[in-house]
Amino acid sequence: MLNTVYQLKRPRQFEAVFHEIELDERHLLVRPDRLSICNADQRYYQGTRTEEILRVKLPMALIHEGTGRVVYDPAGNFQVGEEVVMIPNLPVEQDALIAENYLPSSRFRASGADGFLQEYIQTDADRIIRLPGEIHPSVAAFTELVSVSYHALQRWLRTAHGRRREAAVWGDGNLGYITALLLHELCPDTKVYVVGVHEEKLSYFTFADEVLLSTQLTDDFSFDHALECVGGSGAQSAISQIIGHIRPEGTIGLLGVSEELVPVDTRMILEKGLRVIGSSRSGRADFEGLMELYRTHPQILAYLENIVGEEFVVRDIKDIRNAFEADIHKMMGKTVMIWEE
Numbered sequence: 267m268l269n270t271v272y273q274l275k276r277p278r279q280f281e282a283v284f285h286e287i288e289l290d291e292r293h294l295l296v297r298p299d300r301l302s303i304c305n306a307d308q309r310y311y312q313g314t315r316t317e318e319i320l321r322v323k324l325p326m327a328l329i330h331e332g333t334g335r336v337v338y339d340p341a342g343n344f345q346v347g348e349e350v351v352m353i354p355n356l357p358v359e360q361d362a363l364i365a366e367n368y369l370p371s372s373r374f375r376a377s378g379a380d381g382f383l384q385e386y387i388q389t390d391a392d393r394i395i396r397l398p399g400e401i402h403p404s405v406a407a408f409t410e411l412v413s414v415s416y417h418a419l420q421r422w423l424r425t426a427h428g429r430r431r432e433a434a435v436w437g438d439g440n441l442g443y444i445t446a447l448l449l450h451e452l453c454p455d456t457k458v459y460v461v462g463v464h465e466e467k468l469s470y471f472t473f474a475d476e477v478l479l480s481t482q483l484t485d486d487f488s489f490d491h492a493l494e495c496v497g498g499s500g501a502q503s504a505i506s507q508i509i510g511h512i513r514p515e516g517t518i519g520l521l522g523v524s525e526e527l528v529p530v531d532t533r534m535i536l537e538k539g540l541r542v543i544g545s546s547r548s549g550r551a552d553f554e555g556l557m558e559l560y561r562t563h564p565q566i567l568a569y570l571e572n573i574v575g576e577e578f579v580v581r582d583i584k585d586i587r588n589a590f591e592a593d594i595h596k597m598m599g600k601t602v603m604i605w606e607e
Contacts, residue, residue, distance in 0.1 A: 270385040272586060273325040277313030280583045281325070287388050295338035296352060296387045296394060300407035301580075301603045302331035303593045306523070307376060311590050314525070327380035329603075330354035331410040333397065334387060343391060350394040351409045352382060355549055367417070367547040374547065383586070395553050398560055401567055404574045404602040408440075409553065411600070412570070415445040416559065417552040418493070418521050418545035419452060425541055426491045426517035430456045434511070436480070436504040437495030438462025438471070440573055440600055441521060445495050446474055447570070451563045459489060461507070463500070467598050470572060480507060487511050497522025502529055509534045517541040575599025581606050 269287045272280050289295070307328045309315050315323070333351050336344040344350065354375035357366035366372055375381040397406050433456050435446040442460065450458045450473050460474045461483070468477040478487070480503070492512055496504040501524045508518055509531050518540060535542065560567055575596055578589040580603040593601035 271327050271380055272383045272583060273327050274310055275325045278311060280586055282583065287386060289338060291340045293388045294336060294344065294391055294394065296334040296350060296389060297337050298332050298334040298382050298384065298387060299605050300333045300403055301329045301382055301605060302408040303590060303601045304331055304411065308593065326376065327383040328376045329381040329383045330374065330376040331408045332382040333406045341391065349397050351397055351406060351553065352387060352389065353393045353550055353553055354410060355547060366549040392550060395557065398557065401560065402571050402574065404577055405567060405570045407602045408600045412444050413548040413552040413556050415441065415448050416556045417548040418519055419448055421543055421545050422493065422517060422519040425543055427515060429490050432457040432459060432489040434459040434461055434489045434492045435495060436461045436492065436508060437522065438464050438467040442495035443470060443573055445493055445521065446471060447566060450474065451566055470598060473569060483507065483511065488513050491517045493519040493521060495521045497524050505530055512540065514538045517543065520544045573599045575601050577602045577604055579604045579606055
C-alpha cells in the first residue's frame, strides 16, 4: 500500500512524498490522529540547527509525540481502532546496563528516522502502548514529553541522597511544569520550589510550594537537590544559579537541551561534592511506568490539561505549516495537531 509522508525538505518547507508499505506478519500499522509539536521539531522547522546537521537530517518527517489508532495487527493483540501512544525510540539491541534511549545504535523518530507526520506508521508491537480511557486526547498526544520527565526523575531519585526536604526546579516552560508536577507527586514530603523568569508562566504552577523569579533570589535561598529544565541560551545562568544555591552533596538533574556549549563552574561542583546527572529521551519502560503513575495519581492528568494549548485540525501541508507558525508564538502550553482524513 502507498503511504504519504510529510517531510520537511528545508526550513519552513514541507513536501509530500510517497513510500510503499508492505504488510507483513511482524509489523503493525497505526494511523496517527493527534500529534504534538516539540521544541526539537521547531529547531528543524525554523532552521536553528547547524547547517551541517540540517544537511544530514533533512528531508525528514517531523514529530515524535503522538497518538494513533491501530488499523492492522497481524498478531491480533490490538483491536482495529484501538487508541495507542507511539514510542519514537527505535532500539535494535538490548544491553543489561545501558537503557535503550542511550544506546548509540538506537534511532529516534524525527531525528534519525522519519517521525509521525505520516498517513500511516509501520511499527513493531513493542513501540506502541494502550492508553487509559480517561485521558484527555490532547494530553495523551504529548505523553512522550511527560515520559522524558518521568525517566529523568527516576534516574535523579536513584542518585539523590535521602535528605530531600526541599528540591528546586529551574524552568517555567512546559518541561519545567511537567517535571515539577511529577516531582510533587512522586515526593509528596519534599517542598518543591520552581524558579523561572516569567511571572505569568509561573502562575500555572499552582501545585508548587513556592515559585520564585530568578532575578529575585536571596543569598539564603537553598535546597537539597535540583532539576534544570531551561536549556538553550538560559542554561548557563540557570546551572550557575543552581550550583550557587544548592547545599553540599546535592544532586543536579540536567534536562534542558542547548545547541551551544554551556560553561559550568566545575570548581564549585568539586567544592560542594555535587552529583550531576544528564538525562535524554525515554524508553518503553518509562512509558509503562508513566501509565501506572497516571493510574495511581489521576490528579496528574487534570494538571496536565492546563498546558494543552492550541489545537489545530490538520488536513494538508498548509494546515501543518499554520500549526508550526502559531506554535512559535505561544507563551505556554503544547500545540496539538488533530489529524483528519
